[in-house]
Amino acid sequence: MTSSRKTLGTSTTPHPAASASVSAVRPRRPGPPALPFIGHAWPLMRSPLRFVSELASYGDVVPVRLGPLPVEAITHPDLVHQVLVTQARHFVRGRLFEKAGRIGGEQGLVVTSGTTHLKDRRALQPHFRREHITGFAEGIRQATEEATAHWKPGQIVHVDRMATEIALASLVRSLLGDRPSKELTGVFHQHLPTLSKGLMTRAVLPEWCARLPLPAHRAFQRAIDTTRAAVEEAITASRRPGADQTGLLDILTAQRDDDGRPLDGAPATPANITALTYTGRVITETLRRYAMWLAMRRTTGPVTLGEHTLPVGTEVVYSAYALHHDPRWFPHPYRFDPDRWLPETAHALPKGAYIPFGSGVHKCIGDSLALMEITIALATICRHWHVTPLPGRPVREVARADVHPDHLPMIATPRTPTP
Numbered sequence: 001m002t003s004s005r006k007t008l009g010t011s012t013t014p015h016p017a018a019s020a021s022v023s024a025v026r027p028r029r030p031g032p033p034a035l036p037f038i039g040h041a042w043p044l045m046r047s048p049l050r051f052v053s054e055l056a057s058y059g060d061v062v063p064v065r066l067g068p069l070p071v072e073a074i075t076h077p078d079l080v081h082q083v084l085v086t087q088a089r090h091f092v093r094g095r096l097f098e099k100a101g102r103i104g105g106e107q108g109l110v111v112t113s114g115t116t117h118l119k120d121r122r123a124l125q126p127h128f129r130r131e132h133i134t135g136f137a138e139g140i141r142q143a144t145e146e147a148t149a150h151w152k153p154g155q156i157v158h159v160d161r162m163a164t165e166i167a168l169a170s171l172v173r174s175l176l177g178d179r180p181s182k183e184l185t186g187v188f189h190q191h192l193p194t195l196s197k198g199l200m201t202r203a204v205l206p207e208w209c210a211r212l213p214l215p216a217h218r219a220f221q222r223a224i225d226t227t228r229a230a231v232e233e234a235i236t237a238s239r240r241p242g243a244d245q246t247g248l249l250d251i252l253t254a255q256r257d258d259d260g261r262p263l264d265g266a267p268a269t270p271a272n273i274t275a276l277t278y279t280g281r282v283i284t285e286t287l288r289r290y291a292m293w294l295a296m297r298r299t300t301g302p303v304t305l306g307e308h309t310l311p312v313g314t315e316v317v318y319s320a321y322a323l324h325h326d327p328r329w330f331p332h333p334y335r336f337d338p339d340r341w342l343p344e345t346a347h348a349l350p351k352g353a354y355i356p357f358g359s360g361v362h363k364c365i366g367d368s369l370a371l372m373e374i375t376i377a378l379a380t381i382c383r384h385w386h387v388t389p390l391p392g393r394p395v396r397e398v399a400r401a402d403v404h405p406d407h408l409p410m411i412a413t414p415r416t417p418t419p
Helices: 041-046 048-058 077-086 095-104 114-128 130-148 159-176 182-204 215-238 248-257 277-289 320-324 367-384
Strands: 061-066 069-074 156-158 295-299 303-305 308-310 315-318 385-389 397-399 403-405 409-414
Touching: 041 048, 041 061, 048 061, 048 320, 048 397, 061 315, 069 077, 077 303, 077 315, 130 159, 130 367, 156 159, 159 182, 159 367, 182 215, 277 367, 315 320, 367 385
Parallel strands: 069 315
Antiparallel strands: 061 069, 156 409, 295 315, 303 308, 385 409, 397 403
16 A cells, blocks of 8 residues: 655646546455554554555445444445435434534534534525635735735745635634734644644544643643633634624634635635636645545434444544545546636546545535635635755655644745736
């Protein structure tokens, strides 16, 4: 199996036709060897991306143990599509999201299931439609301009840090509108890595491990307390008389209270980013390469997936990262190749093979906002700058809640204005 740690390259290999279907599902085989008490927690902690990517070699439904907890890993996209879409009514969120709920609050689209989730989603969905989210575009562009304003020709810039800074600043601007938001942005920037790492650690380790008085566990709890306090203060401020009411947070709290080149040098806006077809392919390929590596569901009744019947209460895991790097669907999966998404070469993929935002009733409600933010930020940077990798610095993938590069130093060169 190819290692998940690769230096990014390029290729022009198209997608294959989706020929390996579940109709010829593979016989059930034993899963990878497990250790007493901790199960597969050690390889999941040590090399999580390699571990989830190799599970498909054991079959389409693979027994795995998270500590003492037995789970079934779903590795075929057709079966993942059944879990998320066609048989979604037979599943709830599962252990990972329950833990997230205990940590961050048991209400909200990220952690709820069933009728509660459906009711909340229907109430909030109109506010994430295109006609609403386009109002946040200027704030995203301004956040990007501010993040790159200090760049100098030939400067080494840490693009991974900058991307996080832009994403958080854009998020906070979208939530709070024109209110001062640097404090909340700083809190997110400081504590998000700790929260992300701690949550995934708790997902794969036995419960008793999280109760040990270790420095990492204390840091995780401090990050929770600090972030929650900052968010609660932002919500309180949004409800004060006379407060600016232009942010998405104001809309959502009110709702709940009621029960480069193709732009010809022009700034990126929702109206013209559709012309950036190559930028769109770059973003699509980036979302393929860096996806959430582990998600869970739990059966609420007996469920048949392919030739396998899962009893009620079965914990199920799937990995968007592993699906996105399966060579059956994506030739040379560790190559960064935007041209694999050209219309003439992007053959039909199995449903469930490409799920950067999830799928079905629990698909990320903010996917359109996220895509608009990424496109505007990337187009804004490329309007002024070329960025090239620093020679001799391979990029290593790191698994937290999602997958991202550990460090991404690049050289910034001003783009010569078009005459």
